[in-house]
Amino acid sequence: MAHGDITHIDIPVADLAAGAAFYAELFGWKIAEPPGFEGYPMWHAPNGISGGGLAPRSEGFAQPRSYVEVDSIDETIAQAEASGGSVAMAKSPIDETSAWAVIVDPDGNHIGLYEGTPGG
Template identity: 35%
Template sequence: MPHFEIHVSDVAQAKAFYAGLFGWNFAPMPGGEEVGYHLIESEAIGHGKDLTGGMMQRIGTAPEPGSPVRGCTMTFEVDDCDARYAWALANGGAEALPPADYPGIGRCAYVEDGQGNIVGMITPAQEGN
């Protein structure tokens, strides 16, 4: 089963950012206290789905804002790409790639999360679009 991890410098700030952006909840992973590991809990992640995720304390310094993509880029489906993008910018995120339409794919955007990561969101195109 695919599993992704988000490495952050400020766990509390990152948890608040992703909880607001995607509605995620977090639970400390048993045995993961030493590395500050939290499992991501969401109906869209885990719970019988084909994807699980976690967040952990970054080891070392975060990449500088605006630097090239670092690590993997995660993209998650959202109901309204523009609304989530605006929320991210108003809550500690920064523009990485503004919302744009991709025919047959959907409307996509990418933001920096304030922790040195870039995260994407997509509102899939409706059938026939």
Template identity: 35%
Template sequence: MPGTTATQGIKTMLHPVSDLGKAKAVYAALLGVAPQIDEPYYVAFEAAGQHIGLLPGGGPQGLTQSLAYWHVPDIEAKVAELTAAGATVKDAPKDVGGGRLVATVVDPDGNLLGLLQDS
């Protein structure tokens, strides 16, 4: 049962880390690039069209597992489609700056699905 709004794929992935320095070294080796953002609260890499973020202690979201963000053209429509299909909303769409909207839903098995809409 296809939805009415297709995704643009997974382009953003966040990983909670316990040791930011060690994680930064591993991801730099994996991706072959230095971080584009390197702050004590967030380290981010841009590689092959993807944004890979490292969140010490799970960041303000309190992540305990990695979270993939599916980029979508209409976040409200996609949240409605997903909830109609059986997902539940964990975090409703909100603006995180620069017109970027994010939301998190939970599938029937408890997996987190991130949604991201750029303006």
């Protein structure tokens, strides 16, 4: 994937098991909790490329969130802030080769940022 590609979509659900069953049946997604990501079932679409996770619905995370791959989260955050955006969640490591963050655009949309190597 390259800078600007959508890499991941999180879908907030009230009940992880019920959400997993719904999306698996509806779209044929394969859904499992990879080691190290317990409580965060990840889905893969039949195309083998698209994917994301089911996350517990919590305050401030009530709508699906797309994640965009960037070359540098730090540079993208600086550019977003210079263009009228803000940071909802600071850069945080996923593993030793990957990190994520969430920015807010000037219209209030939350967009996830992803930097690194998928799967570590």
